[in-house]
Amino acid sequence: MEEFLTLVEIQLGRDHYLIDGDIIDKFILPLEATGVYDAPPYIEGMVRWNEEMIPAINVAPLLGMDRAGGAERRRTMIIPAGKVAETALAVSVDQVDQVRKISQADVMPIDISSCQGIEDYVKGIVRLQEGGEQIVLLYLNMEKMLRELLKGKVARPVPDFYVWRWDMTAGSHAQ
Known part of the structure; x- marks a missing residue:
């Protein structure tokens, strides 16, 4: 029986990804x-979601791109607690285009040299027929991307004031 993946097509800058x-x-x-003092560029701040404050993340800087113009089209993806981090996350993208069912066989390996700088975050490429033409989309490992971005932690010393703290223990395990 053929296995299908549920992939979401998002837009970051001018580019589309799965x-x-x-x-x-x-x-x-x-x-x-709410702004976070001394936070890296991909932390947009803290947002209120279901009565708690959660980090708002923009992954575009990690991929070496700026945001697309036109804030009216932006969307936030809510990732529940436990999926990627202990807390829920709000991930900001320029647009969510559609949810696609893709056969696992349609995900092809990619020449890593063509993904210079983001090779650790690419699972493969997917070719799709759409409107009589073929499109090719990069399939990103968003989970890995977010885990690596969140090696820092948000500290809250007083109400409505947040400071970014780096977790020096993350990724520094003895070999």
Whole structure:
């Protein structure tokens, strides 16, 4: 029996990508973020979601790109607690295009040299027929990307003021 993946087509900048849909709980309009002092560029701030404050993350800088213009099209993907991190996450993208069912056989390996700088975050490429033409999309490992981004931690010393703290123990295990 053929296995299918549920992949979400997102837009970051001008480019379209596929990510695993099983880590995403909801797609919502962007939430207002409270800034985080000394945070890296991919941390947009903290947002209120279901009565708790969670990190708002923009993965575009990790992929070496700027945001697309037009905030009216932006979306936030809510990733529930336990899927990638102990807390829920709000991941900001420029657009969510569609959810696709893709045969696992349609995911092809990619020449890593063509993904310079993001090779650790690419699972493969997917070729699709759409409107009589063939499109090729990179299939990103969003889970790995987010885990690596979150090696820092958000500390909350006083209400509505957040400071980014680096977790020096993450990834520094003895060999």
